[in-house]
Amino acid sequence: ETGVTQSPTHLIKTRGQQVTLRCSSQSGHNTVSWYQQALGQGPQFIFQYYREEENGRGNFPPRFSGLQFPNYSSELNVNALELDDSALYLCASSLAGQGNEKLFFGSGTQLSVL
């Protein structure tokens, strides 16, 4: 069984740039959720994708967007980066039908915006 993998592990960008983060879901999972975790805080829900459609969204501006592919992998895109976007971005996969409680997390991508 393959776990959730995220790439890259670390990334440095400058303000105003765009970034794409990638996530491969755990084998057999068809749902992917993205979270932002600022230093000293718990993860904050960005959005969820199920069967290639957005299936719920947190309180994040439209410059945060995503995609899910037929193999259930996913991308998180952030445009016009701001300094406050510096955080750990976590991807979690789950199997729809069990609710979103059984989340299997990746190790995250640490994004630094300078």
Place this chain on the structure above:
Amino acid sequence: AQRVTQPEKLLSVFKGAPVELKCNYSYSGSPELFWYVQYSRQRLQLLLRHISRESIKGFTADLNKGETSFHLKKPFAQEEDSAMYYCALSLNNNDMRFGAGTRLTVKP
């Protein structure tokens, strides 16, 4: 507003002592609550959820709707319990609302 509060950022106990990690929530609907744990150099993982009424690694958590709490308890802490613990509340829009976390240190 729906939120989860973990009042203690840090908690330190001695091995063999009881431990209680506090979690309070604010939610108008019927709550679904969870505890997630992150051990050193490992990824975040589910510890337990209230609907299962299970005990994992000796930990239990009881939902108290009157006090809007879901405290995590273990009667005898072990050194391997040292980790970051997050309480989480599941919302209708597939949002999982996490608390800020409590870092538990179990001293020998």
